[in-house]
Amino acid sequence: MLAISAGGVIVWIVWVAAGFACLASGLAVVSFRNPFYSALALIGNLASLAVLYLLLSAEFVAAAQVLVYAGAVMVMFLFVTAYVGPRQEPPWASGPSWQTLAAVLAAGAIFVEIVVVIGLKAGGRLETSPSVGSVFGSPGWIGRLFLTDHLLSFEITSIVLLVAAVGGVILGSHTRRSTAARADAAGEAG
Amino acid sequence: MLGPGVAWYLGIAAFLFATGAFGVLVRRNPLIVLLSLEIMLNGGNLALIAFSRHAANGAGQIFALGVMAVAAAEVCVGLGLVVALHRRRLALDVDELSELRG
Numbered sequence: 684m685l686a687i688s689a690g691g692v693i694v695w696i697v698w699v700a701a702g703f704a705c706l707a708s709g710l711a712v713v714s715f716r717n718p719f720y721s722a723l724a725l726i727g728n729l730a731s732l733a734v735l736y737l738l739l740s741a742e743f744v745a746a747a748q749v750l751v752y753a754g755a756v757m758v759m760f761l762f763v764t765a766y767v768g769p770r771q772e773p774p775w776a777s778g779p780s781w782q783t784l785a786a787v788l789a790a791g792a793i794f795v796e797i798v799v800v801i802g803l804k805a806g807g808r809l810e811t812s813p814s815v816g817s818v819f820g821s822p823g824w825i826g827r828l829f830l831t832d833h834l835l836s837f838e839i840t841s842i843v844l845l846v847a848a849v850g851g852v853i854l855g856s857h858t859r860r861s862t863a864a865r866a867d868a869a870g871e872a873g
Numbered sequence: 874m875l876g877p878g879v880a881w882y883l884g885i886a887a888f889l890f891a892t893g894a895f896g897v898l899v900r901r902n903p904l905i906v907l908l909s910l911e912i913m914l915n916g917g918n919l920a921l922i923a924f925s926r927h928a929a930n931g932a933g934q935i936f937a938l939g940v941m942a943v944a945a946a947e948v949c950v951g952l953g954l955v956v957a958l959h960r961r962r963l964a965l966d967v968d969e970l971s972e973l974r975g
Contacts, residue, residue: 694876702885709889709912713896718904725908728889732915735885738876739926744918744934751941752911756948763952764904767959783899790895797887801880809880812927820934833935840942847946854953 698738704731722760729753741820874926882923889916901966903958907951914944 704727711724729752736745801809818824829837889912896909918937925933958965 688875691875698877698881702881705885706888706892709892712908712912713892713900713905715905718902718908721905721908725911728912729915732919735882735919736922739882739922741922741925741934741937744922744937747938747941751945756911756945759948759952760904760908763955767904767955767965786895786898789898790891793894794887794891797890798884801883801887809883809927810878812874812879813929814874815926815929819929819931824931825934825938828931828935829938833932836935836939840939843946844942847949851949851953854950854957 694738697734701731701734701738704728705735718764719761722757722764725760726753726757729757739820740815743820743822743825746822879923879927883920886916886920886923889913889919892916901968903951903955903965903967903970906967907948907955910947910951911944914940 708724708728708731712721712728715721715724729748733745733748733753736742736748893909893911893913893916896912897906900906900909918940921933921937921940925931925937955965958970963970
């Protein structure tokens, strides 16, 4: 029927391994009791997603995923998890059981909805994709796109990050200021 | 394109999104709610990159990088909130933090 080359077989094997790791670690994140283990499982999820991005010839996005997400963001997560202390919670037992049932139904409905919509709208046309050159997804190509066609989104992203950094600093320092104000008020009253 | 078609990647993306939605709905710890949100965003990212590959168009990858930056901003604010809650000795439980409910 169709000749499957050795490269195709290797890509299938890598895809199956990465996809299975991705789904399993995603389920692990929502089902671990300890948030620390959940964060570690999310690192595995992000790494296997980076492999899938590489298979989709998005090299720069895969590298950014590993550096920014699995590196920086998850380190912050792990530090905050260690800061607030290990707090075990029963993942499913808390709350009434109808809540869990409704969450399962809602998540299943979302999944079925996405699959049905994609199947209806683009069912037959997704099997064959055009071949792309080796420049597709490379850092230089992404940089050229960012600085020509998508310059506005690039600049707005920097403002969003700046606002988030300011918000994080304000949230982190708020309590200290209010306790100082409370201490001042107590001093004046005394 | 070697290996599986784009539809297989979209199936993984849909499953990741549903898993994250389930985690956001059912977990009580705000840290795990944030982690589940990350899973949802990554499901969206995978779909964006798969369609970018399918259309041989770079806009999907640019969008995915923008989603990554927004996710970093969201984590920054969310973890700031968690730390502020911890400092005020409030319970890390999204069901008990209902003071703003009307």
